[in-house]
Amino acid sequence: GQQVMQIPQYQHVQEGEDFTTYCNSSTTLSNIQWYKQRPGGHPVFLIQLVKSGEVKKQKRLTFQFGEAKKNSSLHITATQTTDVGTYFCAGNTGGFKTIFGAGTRLFVKA
Amino acid sequence: KAGVTQTPRYLIKTRGQQVTLSCSPISGHRSVSWYQQTPGQGLQFLFEYFSETQRNKGNFPGRFSGRQFSNSRSEMNVSTLELGDSALYLCASSSHTDGLSGNTIYFGEGSWLTVV
Secondary structure, X not given: OOOEEEEOOEEEEEOOOOEEEEEEEOOOOOXXXXXXXXXXXXXXXXXXXXXXXXXXXXXXXXXXXXXXXXXXXXXXXXXXXXXOEEEEEEEEOOOXXXXXXXXXXXXXXX | OOOOEEEOOEEEXXXXXXXXXXXXXXXXXXXXXXXXXXXXXXXXXXXXXXXXXXXXXXXOXXXXXXXXXXXXXXXXXXOOOOHHHOEEEEEEEEOOOOOOOOOOOEEOOOEEEEEO
């Protein structure tokens, strides 16, 4: 079945360092979404990418969707302690089913 | 606009019992999905309902079931509870009428289930 693989599973960074998480799908996606879950909280929508090669920015966060629409990445520049949490990608193939990656848990040391 | 509401927020059950969790989606949203999340784990998809019909189903045993009412509110039921069912159960709603363009999924705060 369709899978969305996300790496790394965990990432420890020093505050101020950059962070990147990657998602790879076994099939072509119609769109991909990114969510953030703070410790003890619930996932919250960050952004959606739809177009091949699309790049979107939200302040220190940069999201990319691959040319083949099978992979995506989230890059955080100069991490802050408020960035702590788990980042999930979620792919949709157009069949009303959203497949979540396993998530990357980010730890930021002050 | 009220968000996704889940009840109860916390509950403790004994092995062998059953439990029913409730979810009220965002007004106007007709798609409701359920996910199981165990500590440190990802989101395991349970099922999705749209207009009272189960549209997608994950790989969970038949002990896990759900339904959706005409007002889009949804319930999920777990029968014959096992210790491994202890988890955070998240409900999510979406307008999700078009799988191609995608629709934002809004999560509730979840129901924490502990099975002892």
